[in-house]
Amino acid sequence: MDWNMTIKEILEFNFIDVGGISLNTITLIKFILVIIIGRIFLWIVRKQILQRFFQKVDDPGRQFAIQQFVKYIVYILTFLFALQTLGISLSVLWAGSAALLVGFGLGMQQNFNDLVSGIILLIESSVAVGDVVTVDGIVGKVKRIGLRTSEVESMDEITIVIPNSKLVVDNVINWSYNGKHSRFQVSIGVAYDADPEEVRKILLRIADAQMELSTQPKPSVQFVGFGDSSLDFKLHFYTKKFWEIERIKSDLRFKIFAAMQKAGIEIPFPQTDVWVRSAKEQTDSQTEKETPSKN
Numbered sequence: 001m002d003w004n005m006t007i008k009e010i011l012e013f014n015f016i017d018v019g020g021i022s023l024n025t026i027t028l029i030k031f032i033l034v035i036i037i038g039r040i041f042l043w044i045v046r047k048q049i050l051q052r053f054f055q056k057v058d059d060p061g062r063q064f065a066i067q068q069f070v071k072y073i074v075y076i077l078t079f080l081f082a083l084q085t086l087g088i089s090l091s092v093l094w095a096g097s098a099a100l101l102v103g104f105g106l107g108m109q110q111n112f113n114d115l116v117s118g119i120i121l122l123i124e125s126s127v128a129v130g131d132v133v134t135v136d137g138i139v140g141k142v143k144r145i146g147l148r149t150s151e152v153e154s155m156d157e158i159t160i161v162i163p164n165s166k167l168v169v170d171n172v173i174n175w176s177y178n179g180k181h182s183r184f185q186v187s188i189g190v191a192y193d194a195d196p197e198e199v200r201k202i203l204l205r206i207a208d209a210q211m212e213l214s215t216q217p218k219p220s221v222q223f224v225g226f227g228d229s230s231l232d233f234k235l236h237f238y239t240k241k242f243w244e245i246e247r248i249k250s251d252l253r254f255k256i257f258a259a260m261q262k263a264g265i266e267i268p269f270p271q272t273d274v275w276v277r278s279a280k281e282q283t284d285s286q287t288e289k290e291t292p293s294k295n
Contacts, residue, residue: 030085038078045070069122072147110165111148117164118147127167127174132242134173135162141243155246175242181214183238184245186252189230191266196223196231202263203235206255212248214238229268 046067121127122145131142133152140152140160150167152160166172175182190199200221207219217238224232235256241248260267 027086031082034082034085035078038074038081041078042071042074045074066122068145069119072122110163113165114148114163117168118145118150120168121145121150121164126177127172128176131174131176133167133175135160135166135170155243181238181240182242183236184249186235186237186249186256187224187232188235188253188256188260189227189232189267190260191268192231194231194265196233198263199231199233199260199265202259202265203233203256206252206259207235207237209255210237210248210252212239212241212244214240229270 127133127142127145127150129142129145133140133142135152138152138154138160140154142150143153143159144151145164147164149161149163152162154160188199188203200223203221204219207213213219214237219235219237222234222236224234226232235252239245239248257267
């Protein structure tokens with residue numbers, strides 16, 4: 001009996017008692033149990049509910065966004081319930097923090113903007129993990145979307161941390177958004193003595209042989225115009241290989257250069273003709289202009 005009373009006294013001993021909030025061993029155990037239950041609940045939701053739902057959503061980016069959103073909701077609810085086990089009234093907490101949040105929000109306006117933008121990204125999935133995007137002229141692949149910031153990996157394998165507000169408010173090109181192919185171009189100039197029709201046939205033959213290019217719509221060749229030292233053409237083609245587009249363009253240029261050489265078609269380099277006149281020639285020319293003609 002004395003041993004039981006000793007254990008009870010230990011469990012109910014308040015080692016923290018501040019402002020009407022008492023913290024003893026039992027309360028601490030309840031707090032830890034709520035955290036553990038929250039983790040178990042999140043695991044069950046991920047393994048049982050979300051796995052079945054994802055069988056209908058064949059989009060890794062959208063799956064990641066939904067998982068992140070569910071995780072944050074469960075974490076917030078678990079945290080609130082855990083506070084309640086400590087004897088902290090949530091109504092008092094909200095009332096007391098309202099004025100603080102107003103002043104704090106003015107100083108942290110940009111952070112709150114990024115936070116709200118992160119929630120919008122997770123719900124709308126306008127930008128998802130795995131998408132190829134262009135932000136501030138940098139092409140990169142989205143690796144992670146957090147509540148405040150997102151991580152984009154450039155083609156040089158450099159990780160760029162971007163505020164979520166930039167992905168929501170600014171003009172961002174999402175190459176992967178509609179799941180369709182996009183059009184790209186490779187420019188080339190040939191000498192003026194080349195046959196434009198033969199150039200067109202060569203470019204189309206090379207494009208048709210490139211496996212990464214889409215067959216519908218078909219590649220096309222545009223006669224752009226008459227340059228200073230060349231006839232200018234553009235090879236237009238469609239592809240879904242957004243992340244590999246620079247490598248594809250390079251392959252096409254290699255093949256175009258080899259095909260033009262084989263066909264005897266010159267690819268000219270820019271050149272400028274400079275006429276040099278001696279001082280005597282300039283004087284004689286000026287004298288002829290000043291001398292009146294005799295009729």
